[in-house]
Amino acid sequence: SQQGEEDPQALSIQEGENATMNCSYKTSINNLQWYRQNSGRGLVHLILIRSNEREKHSGRLRVTLDTSKKSSSLLITASRAADTASYFCATDGVAGSQGNLIFGKGTKLSVKP
Template identity: 90%
Template structure:
């Protein structure tokens, strides 16, 4: 399996603080996506960063990609209680089965009001 590995497994912060979670992967990617999952149900796409991009922003989200280190990070600024969720990264690769999203166990973020 070529899933991404999220780190840390769990993160607890106060509302208003920033949250950073990391993702590592093993082989060259085409792109990497971040998803959020609330209450163990459907996933919501947050952001997609392509292999030739280094940084991308979307609202309070900032994603970086370092292909030399095979890693990505997701930063949530000025966190809110509603950001409490599990966050997953999904690297995508070339070749057979490249459409599959492979997820790790995620980072469980708790934002305390």
């Protein structure tokens, strides 16, 4: 079963614009991670935010976490054509967790030059 649910499913923007993707989850977590996947490739880790953190930055990426609403958002600023990919959130549940991740269905981002 998939705990994370990304929104929107697909997003198309122009180069230079900002892209915001949202993730909602169901149970308590230790941390939430965001990954990127280029078409037909493996996933690349972008950022990890712990349950006691509210915001984290990495280059052009900004992630927020609201544990009261069980939601997170990923903001990519000044997008580039190379940002075109699918973006997944993944949660590591607290209760009964073996440290594995549960991924959402992803947001497919298209950045047009």
